[in-house]
Amino acid sequence: MQAYLGVDVGSVSTNLVVIDDDGNVLVDLYLRTQGQPIQAVQEGMKQVEEAIKGKKIEICGVGTTGSARTLSGVIVGADTVKNEITAHAVAASHLVPDVQTVLEIGGQDSKIIILRDGIVVDFAMNTVCAAGTGSFLDHQAARLNIPIEDFGGLALQSEASVRIAGRCSVFAESDMIHKQQMGHPTPDIIAGLCDALVRNYLNNVGKGKEILAPVVFQGGVAANVGIRAAFEKALGLKIIVPDYFKVMGAIGAALLAKATVKEKGETNFRGFVVSDLEYQASSFECQGCPNLCEIVNISVDDKVLARWGGRCGKWDTLSKTG
């Protein structure tokens, strides 16, 4: 069977999916990146290989997305390397064809995508501040000693949510601590935090956007039932959380790879051997001009596969230093 691989390497998670020719998900994996994108991709590739072993699945194309898309694209031999906004939009409109709004909250970023008639007409992404993203929730769950999986459920037990200041995660944390010290029960505080995060999201990322149904909520934070409920309350709309909400970026990347390979008729996929190779990443500061660009080298067996980070392009040609 012909199949396509999608790889989404984000700040917190590394997700891989395999889809068939009709876009059905055959394999989906959700791993933690843990600051080691190369290892995470290799581990993911190993697990994908295991999962499809003996099933007569042939990988005919591969696409990457996420903040490490360029790096992971080099490692797997990607046919497409796409930004995560486009990838998420493609996946959402594949699974919910008439979708008009996509809310996506990941580990370090949050975005809103507005679609009309199947095409993206507007989007926004948090800029200089990460208040109200997955890592903040992770951090608060750890601080309260509650597993992140149970965090949202506790919010639903609340009958009177406490108001938390949500504009900045550092100030939100101070506010939460103050409310705890006053004796407010934990579920009320968590519910308040969910409300604050949603309020901040809608007022910051969602500012001025026309949010129309169907609304799809995806990204790791969509697992949190407390946040889902807070969105439904704030928007007065039903929120659709797709089955594969955690790996939507990877699904989008796989769909884009499928389209590209159909057009060009071949794939650059390097095969599953990539999980056994030794990749070395090294960096140096170029002293050629006052920009002092930080150049990154990715190599296998001392052979440089890719290099980036320079502004002027003089390091882009690999042959210069072999």
Place this chain on the structure above:
Amino acid sequence: MKISFPYMGTSHIVVSYLFEKLGFEVIYPPTPSKRTLSLGVQYAPEFACLPFKIVLGTYLEVVEKGAEILITSGGCGPCRAGYYGELHKRILHDLGYPVEMIVIEPPLVEPLDFLRKLHKIVKPKGIFNLLHYGRIALEKLKALDVVESTLHELRPLALDKQQINQAYIEGLELIRQADSVKEVIEAKKAALEMLESVPADHTFKPLRIGLIGEIYVVLEPAANHDIERLLGERGAYVHRSIFLANWTRDNVLAHGEKDIRAMAIPYLNQMVGGHGQNSVGEVVRYAEEGFDGVIQLAPFTCIPEIVAKSIMPAVSRDKNIPVMTLFLDEQTGQAGIETRIEAFLDLLWQKRKKQEAS
């Protein structure tokens, strides 16, 4: 006297030329680097904006090299930048650098003040010298603008982006060296020929994007992740709302830009400081000129651009033109900007395809 000034885009080529000819020793401001930014961040108020910090960093780098006079332009209207010259001066004095700060306000707005300052600047060699070299300097400004806008037109078409970037740098050098109006015109011609000789695909119809926002982050690549190059290399033609010559005419010499502000009036009928009202008017103009989209650049915490941004959804909807706002701060990581740019270009290509199909 040793003189220096803020670094902004290619303006240093003209400003340094003029002051040298006026008989000053010019301390060249270095291209803003990580060190510039670190110095600025260390000594600026934490909540000041990115242009304030970069300019302060530049000042600290030039006073280290002995600059005694710093010359800059004033801000327009009720924006913090209007006080920046004064604040910069006090910070430098507190740090033990007794520099003289000359803030030029538009002469038609503050004629007496302008004449006083002009007198100070032209004293060494006299007014005829200023008129003579001022004319050459103005010609250089115009040449820089023409060459740069040609670069913006040709870069998306060029087959080898690195080659055209290099041709542009060499062209700038020719203009820098020119020493008479005739030489400037020849240098401009040679620079244009160099750009035009880079092999290009002239059948390609690039996306057309307007670049608007606060002047410093629009004009200085070090403050905006070199966004014009990022867009140009990804097949987009960038039209910048602010060019040196028109800005000098409208802001340093007179109080102009009335047309663009008039276009903003249905949405924003008053000055909000800085380039806030211009930004709104420019979106209207770009929409009417059939541009595919607009990117607004704003320093983080910049009030005029925040006001403009909150009006953008209405303009964007009425005029059917996508607008993306990027707030810029200390971050030097480029991945975030690239992600947003690529997504915005995807959006614009899809929109164009749909328009062409219908």
